[in-house]
Amino acid sequence: NGRVAFAPKVGVVVFLLKGDKVLLGRRRSHVGYNTFALPGGHLEFGESFEECAAREMKEETGLDIDKIDYLTVTNNVISREAKPLHVVAICMRAVLADPNQMPQNLEPDKCDGWDWYDWNDLPKPLFGPLETMVRRGFNPFSYQSK
Ligand code: 8DG
Ligand code: MG
Ligand code: MG
Secondary structure (H helix, E strand, O other): OOHHHHHOEEEEEEEEEOOOEEEEEEOOOOOOOEEOOOEEOOOOOOOOOHHHHHHHHHHOOOEEEEEEEEEEEEEEEEEEOOOEEEEEEEEEEEEEOOOOOOOOOOOOEEEEEEEEEOOOOOOEEOOOOHHHHHHHHOOOOOOOOO
């Protein structure tokens, strides 16, 4: 059944906040190549959103995070790609467990490297789903989840 390959996936992405800054990395993956995106990945079987956020952050950046909470959810249909993609993205917020810990680029095949960017001066181009959130006025610093 070919439709299984096109089933929606669940993504978990993390707004890691430090002062007025957020952690972003430029993607090397086919989907969103060369765009700036949040750390994150796919929810694994049996995981909570918080567990997935902490695991993906550790795998991709080596960072340990704290105060992980849920912000919002976005529905992302990316159909420009050769293989259409539909990801429901659970958006989480967190801070560094140790404010002095530095991000490492642990998946260099997927990312050019991680850095902190001022929320009011974000790099371009942003990854499509993130760009859409910003355009709609979403702000991870002031956002109160309901
Ligand atoms: P995995 O194999 O480690 O589980 O997955 P990954 O390779 O780390 O997946 P990813 O593409 O980094 O993230 C999963 C999906 O989440 C991505 O294809 C689309 C969705 N997504 C958004 N916004 C963002 C974002 O800002 N950053 C990331 N990384 N993914 C995002 O909707
Ligand atoms: Mg990952
Ligand atoms: Mg990822």
